[in-house]
Amino acid sequence: MSFDAEFRNQQFKSVGSRPLRPDGIDKVTGRARYGADFNMPGQLVGRVLRSPHAHARIVRIDTSRAEAVKGVKAVVTAADLPDLTNGDAELLHILDNCMARTKALYDGHAVAAVAAIDAKAAREALKLIEIEYEVLPHVVDVDAAAQSDAPLIDETLFTGGVEPKPAKPSNVANRSEFGHGDVDAGFAQADVIVERSFRTEQAHQGYIEPHACVASCNPDGTADMWVCTQGHFVYRQICADLLGLEVSKLRVTSSEIGGGFGGKTHVWAEPVALALSRKAGRPVKLVMSRDEVFRASGPTSATSIDVKIGARKDGTITAAVAHLRYTNGPYPGMWAELGAMTSFACYDLENVKTVGYEVLVNRPKVAAYRAPSAPMAAFAVESAIDELAGKIGMDPVAFRIRNAAKEGTKSSYGPVYGPIGIGPTLEAAQSHPHMSAPLGPNQGRGMACGFWFNFGGQTCTDLNVNADGTVTLAVGTVDVGGSRASLSLIAAEELGIAYDDVKAVVADTATLGYNDMTDGSRGTFSSSMATISAARNAIDVMRHRAALTWDIPVEDVVWEDGHAKARGENYGNLAPLSVKDIAAESGKTGGPIAGHSELVADGAGVSFATHICDVEVDPETGATRIIRYTVIQDAGKAVHPSYVEGQYQGGAAQGIGWALNEEYIYGEDGRLQNPGFLDYRIPVCSDLPMIDTQILEIPNPNHPYGVRGVGETSIVPPLAAIGNAISNAVGVRMSHIPMSPPRIRAALDGGAGS
Amino acid sequence: MVEVTLWGGLVPLAENQKTITVEAGTVRELLRKLQERYPGLKSAIENDVAVVVDGVVYRDDRSKELAADAEVFLMRRLAGG
Structure with missing residues (x-):
């Protein structure tokens, strides 16, 4: 990483202040566009059929009666999402979770989906999908599941992290151990010992906005998706891998997000929406109900x-x-x-x-x-x-x-x-x-x-200085907690301009380089580093433009307090040039002014x-x-x-x-x-x-x-x-x-x- | 020379070595030499590893320089919310 990220103990003018949030008016007036607020001409309604059983083998699925319903344009099952994961077990689990392949593994597991011209037709079709289940014994309790006689969820799973490898499969997927020293010796030195068992029950992130997306696959192999997510670049990669799409041909735009808290770092319905759209040849909107959010999207562990x-x-x-x-x-x-x-x-x-x-x-x-x-x-x-x-x-x-x-x-x-x-x-x-x-x-x-x-992660940012001296900041980390405001403050601080002169937007996957998700408390940490880097690159450009304007060596131009200043006794009559001054002349000094940054923001x-x-x-x-x-x-x-x-x-x-x-x-x-x-x-x-x-x-x-x-x-x-x-x-x-x-x-x- | 400590899951892939001494000036060089010495680590290093240098987690910065006395851990790549 060429960017010097070392802490400099500087005085701040913008950072540390509390300006109004840029997304506030849109959110309180209802104008903000969340996942379900996108619409396309000819858009279909997607609905998912979910297992009523906690554990069941899928013996047979017959979708013919559903497909015959007037207004139904596509019905998909696991057969429409073939395994393209090339031995990547984690990816196969994501695919299987989006659409059950051989077994329904929990109450709410998706088993089929429908796209129709309206919700009524979609609901009617769901009722007509015939599924023959062989119901299997289930287990939901953590301690019961860890017992050797518990019903097995995956008969091919042997506990990892133990030597020698166990002879029998188990629901305990892995054992991991950390620590140091000699705990037995330590307890022997103790005057008092507390020993107790605890339990915590499973909780959901409880984000107010359910998962929602609009997917549109085109006959030429390109596709678009508008989605509520914490990481549209990651969603693009996973969906492209699962659907067999070229990454560059799938354009993903993130919506405003009504809460994520980790639950929107994973794909759930998005590959299904793409599969429906591909089969129907029309855009498909898929919005989870609250019931579906609870039953089939990311709770934390019990x-x-x-x-x-x-x-x-x-x-x-x-x-x-x-x-x-x-x-x-x-x-x-x-x-x-x-x-x-x-x-x-x-x-x-x-x-x-x-x-x-x-x-x-x-x-x-x-x-x-x-x-x-x-x-x-x-x-x-x-x-x-x-x-x-x-x-x-x-x-x-x-x-x-x-x-x-x-x-x-x-x-x-x-x-x-x-x-x-x-x-x-x-x-x-x-x-x-x-x-x-x-x-x-x-x-x-x-x-x-x-x-x-x-932690930090891969981050890419563009900073464009407009002709009037205002600045547009394009970032690739979804704003889940106010990062557009904090990143605008950072850009204003670095450039020496007003907060109100910076407009931060979250760019889509076609207009900016790859960014990791907003997770691990990394949004402001990572994108602020990239914003500082981009701003410094833009300042370098503006120093060159000032040097051209004054016809002096760029080495004699410094950047202070939001201005280019000529350094040296010979330049006493040159008035400092502000960002607005330099931007106004940009067309005559080399064209648009921008700063770009791509970096790995580590060291959180x-x-x-x-x-x-x-x-x-x-x-x-x-x-x-x-x-x-x-x-x-x-x-x-x-x-x-x-x-x-x-x-x-x-x-x-x-x-x-x-x-x-x-x-x-x-x-x-x-x-x-x-x-x-x-x-x-x-x-x-x-x-x-x-x-x-x-x-x-x-x-x-x-x-x-x-x-x-x-x-x-x-x-x-x-x-x-x-x-x-x-x-x-x-x-x-x-x-x-x-x-x-x-x-x-x-x-x-x-x-x-x- | 840098001494690297492996997380438990990696130990069987490195001939049961918990700590390994490697001549490396950067994280990239370190991981390359570890793979060369223990080919079984290749998949894990490519997909699952974060490197902790002097207590700070580096998930992707393979250019991070390593001082000779740096404390280096290979840790599972973390999930976050």
Whole structure:
């Protein structure tokens, strides 16, 4: 990478301010175009037929009666999506998840799809598709699925990561292990040991906008797709691979996004829409209902976690162990592995061991959910840490500070940390007024820490200086959390112009080079680096144009405060040229002015947060009210502080919902019982207090402005912080998420936390 | 010389070596030499690997320079939300 990303401790004029968001008016007036808002002439309505069984072999599909319905233009099954994956197992799993090939693997698994001239014809056709199923035994519970006598989801799957290779197939797809030291020796040194098992139930990202796309395949082999996604370049690649299209001939445009949180990093219905369009020869719009979103798109894992931690009476942790079992849905992933890596990442431990088990179940394919897998591991570990602090008689914050990871600590997942921010967030919590505020009856306070890796990735940006001196910034990372505002601030800062003179847009896949998805808290981190690079390239062009204008060597032209200035005593009479001055003459000095950048934005740096929470529990009903909540997190540099606060608050809000209510509930038949927002309860405004935030700014040495990703870490501590608060309020250790009223009542009645 | 630590899943592909010493000035050179020495690592290095240098995750920057005393880990390429 030629771009110098090293942190420069500079003073800012635009960065750090809070201008109005550029997409605000469109969103509040309903003009913003989301996935379902695109339409094309001759467009058909797509609908998907889904398995009513949790596990069933597909014996026969007859679509002839459906195809005969008036207005039906295409019916597709797996036969219309042949396996072109060339031995790529992960890609084949994506294809199979989009359309079941031999077995339906969960309630809601797609088995056929229809495109018709209207919804009525499509619905009628779905009813006439005849499918003969051989219903198979199913399993949805993580611990039951890991047993040796559980119904097998994939008879060819043998547990990886164990030697020797097992003789029998299993639903445990993989075992992974991390750690160092000698945990047995460490426990022998402990004065106090806490050992406890925890469970968390499956939650959905709960984005308000369902998956939606319009696909249009043309007879000449070209195709267009408009889609709600976190990564249109990645969708293009995957869809092209699955459909056998040339990447350059598939143009994908991302819409505004009504929430993603990881769930829109995966394709679900998009390849099906393309297959329908290809067969029908007309554009097809496919919009998931909420029922379909719940049953057939990306929830996070349900988990079962055993934790054991030992400490001396002086508060030093001597050993820590966690065994983590995560549901993957019916296909292998790396969700338990991520949990195993993040479990003890906040702490400086001499002896630590974590083991992750990927468990296949008859539930939807698990997708990333904001710091994927870390919140559940943090719930288990931070609950046990709190209990241990209590048994030793130490303040929970002081206990964590004593054991916190720092620069030079060998992390529990392997590498040694550079400069990190867990210590400062804990110290900020310790001195925060929230920690010493009085509590009332039935109230409790809890706190917890969280960790996430953060990463960057491939990024490409164009910056065009228009003839009037305004700037258009074309980026390839989808704006999920305000990146158009923050990137406009960055461009304004670098060029020395006003924020209002920059217009940022998300370019489609045909007009900009490849970009990785907006995930891993990378959107602003990565695209800001590319924007700085592009702006500096544009400044180089403008210095050359000024040199031409003045007829002096370019080496004598410097860029300061948004102006080209001639440097040297001989040029005293040359007035500085602004961006507007240079742009106005661009046609006569060489043509349009632009800056381009393509780079790999690596060096994101790990991220830590500490949360404090007060709850009030109604002992009669078991209902919990969050009465105060504080988020403390390192942002490196907050480019647009309001958006950073929004990310902190959003993560906390989602964590509150997950901690208190959100849960996939399956019946004995393996069918999801609550696929709707009436029965799957996400928090609404009246459930939440004003979530207080404290932004710490410890610069990232690997970014010119010190920026770190902020999008994910804020969902890691809430489950544990709320669990600790409720446990303190009711006097019983809570060990099962969500801590819904029935579970709290059961804990109060029986003294057990589940 | 740089000492590289492999994540558990890679160890069987590298003749059960957990740590390997390689003469390499960049991540690219490091990964190339690892593949040459242990051909079984090829697929994993091409598809699944992120390189952690002195505690910072590098998923794609193969030009990252490695100091002689750099602490290098090969880790699974992470998913994010």
